[in-house]
Amino acid sequence: MAFLTDFLTRRGAYLLATWRIWRDTARFAGRAFVTAATPSAYNSATRGVVMKQIYFTAVQILPGFTLFAALLSFVLIQIVVGTAGEFGLSEYALEVSMRLLVLELLPLVTALFVALRSGSAINTEVALMKIHGEIEAMEDAGVDTLRLEFMPRVIGGMISVLALTAVTSVLALALAYLAVYGPQWWSLPDFNRVMGKVFDTPVLFGILFKSLAFGLAVTVIPVSEGLATPRKLFMAPISVLRGMVRLFFALMLIEVAFLAVNYI
Amino acid sequence: MERPPVSPPVNRPPVPPLVKNLEFKIGLLLAATVLLAVAFVVYALFARGAFQATQTLLLTAPEAEGVTIGMPMTFSGFPIGEVKRMDLSEDGKVLIEIAVVQADARWLRKTSVFTLEKPMVGAAKIKAYTADLKDQPLEDGARRELLTGDATKEIPVLVEKVKTILANVEAMTAGDAPINQTLGNVATVTGRMAGDYGVMEGVLGSPDKAKEVVDALRNANTLLANLNGVSLKVDGILAKTDREVFAADGVLPQARQAVAQVNAILTDARDSLKKVDAILANVQTASADAARITGNVSQATTDMARLRVEIDDSVRKVNHLINEINKMWPFARDVEIKTP
């Protein structure tokens, strides 16, 4: 009996802790938004952090990631076009590959890549800042760390995800045209018709919202997880681990929600 | 708290930048992103025909089943317009508004015909046909009737049904079907029995049993007579159907009704044949008994002879019926009912 009580207590405590961290995340996101929406929150220091964040999250990886995305897109388009042709459904190949790539895969892959690279880095940095007391020191010196360090990271992360998604998506469009019609201009009207069918207004807004949600998750979750780290050095890896797992679930949840809204 | 300003710096060396041209690179990326996003939205709008001049075409149809908003209208397989909206008009007909791209409107003329095709598999299609491309062009906002292929869509279904029934008939009349086996047995028995009623009575051992056989045969007779009547009716109906369906001024709903009747009659015929089958199976048992009881009979009864003639006759009728049906529907098959 005691064992059962103990077990339930522990499960309950775990559940509460999980709930608390998500609540803190939401609260942090809200505060970051409010700060971001305040024009006076921006100064040379915050701009510097935003720019550095964009540089390290997007500019630095742009060539490599674009190349990878192009390769992935090209291979997938070829597979879809080839398979559709085999089943006599060539007319749907373009539409299917565009839906697959531009609507689903590329935003998700971009978000995952940024999460792996920058999300983990942000989580580690914030956790170490918290553990060392740097945040406390900055606050003591009269600097609002949310404004100086964290909000710019969120902004930079969102802009980066948007930028990477935009670049890779447009590249995928061009590659799809080449894969389906070959290097000539005459099939543009046909291509336009299919694109018009795929990208109607709700879908365009959907992509925008999804990319923004991805960018938000990729930065907000690592930052809030880092901020929740207890001031013990051995907690740093655990913090990053938790942050990454939560980030993964958040990304998948966003993707599933987007799919559900789009297709159900 | 009055403080003198911090003294001016003495040659602060330039800060080694973390990243060369950071601002420029970020600016470039942001500009590229915004440009791509805007271009993409504009392109999507363009692709959806937001900047294309269109003219409207109104199509009226008795029903809008299978027609959806955004469905393309094709001319020679090329999409030249799409369904913008659908409405019910005052007279209960469906009003389908189609936006035709102005550049492609030249394919539509005053005499153009519009059809809605609903294949058995796949989505419905609105097609435009223009016989004379030199005719006057179709005016903006023109109102035309959307022709639906209603008559044709029922026939394949009916043909399928009739095919099933004929397959049944064929199975019953195949070489190893009970009806044939039975007739074979009957032939054997009649070959052996050369005597009259008395002989049969003798053969069967008792007058009751002989009477039983004779009753059964009489039943079979009656049924065959019925079948005869049925096949005659079928003949008549088929002739009528023939007239109604294929005559130049034939009315299609009536044709459908007639074919449904044929259907019912054929079902009747099938049932009757099943009954005959059962009765004949009885006869088979009885004659098997008879064969066991007497190994040596030399005369067939007159009843048996008549029965055989009648069965032959019926079978011929069924044959005829099948031939008739064959003639009317183009699914020729070698169906022949043979008696041994």
Place this chain on the structure above:
Amino acid sequence: MITRVQWLADDAERRALIAAHPESILVSPDMPLRANLSVLDNIAVIPQYRSNLAYDPAADQAWALLGRVDMTGMAFKRDPDLSHDERFVAKLLRAAIARPPVILVDRPGMLLPDCHHPPRVAALLERLADLLNDCWILDYTWNAPLYPHR
């Protein structure tokens, strides 16, 4: 500028004193520099943020402060590469540039373990005298013999 030493009996008293002066800025072993910024940027970020200065004027101010204490050589170093003395100076300048009413130098013996710290702290404060308001040195009573002018 008033410089004085606050003699403390124990840790609890120290904490209470710090808590009682929220307007102060601490120069403390518990208040590290921002690890991914150079010393110059660590100091410059304060006016950048608090007075919305552009980077260059802020960095000029920081550079001027470093010049006053003859420590411009460490301007582009980051925290892990600093000696205890350099780190202390950087923290002190970060506090000084914000011009708080009170700067609390928390346990100088722990901040400057490698030298005789009271004269060093006194010399540094001397050079910054016209920029500072009050400066209190928090030290334990048993360290009193280290201080020459009681």
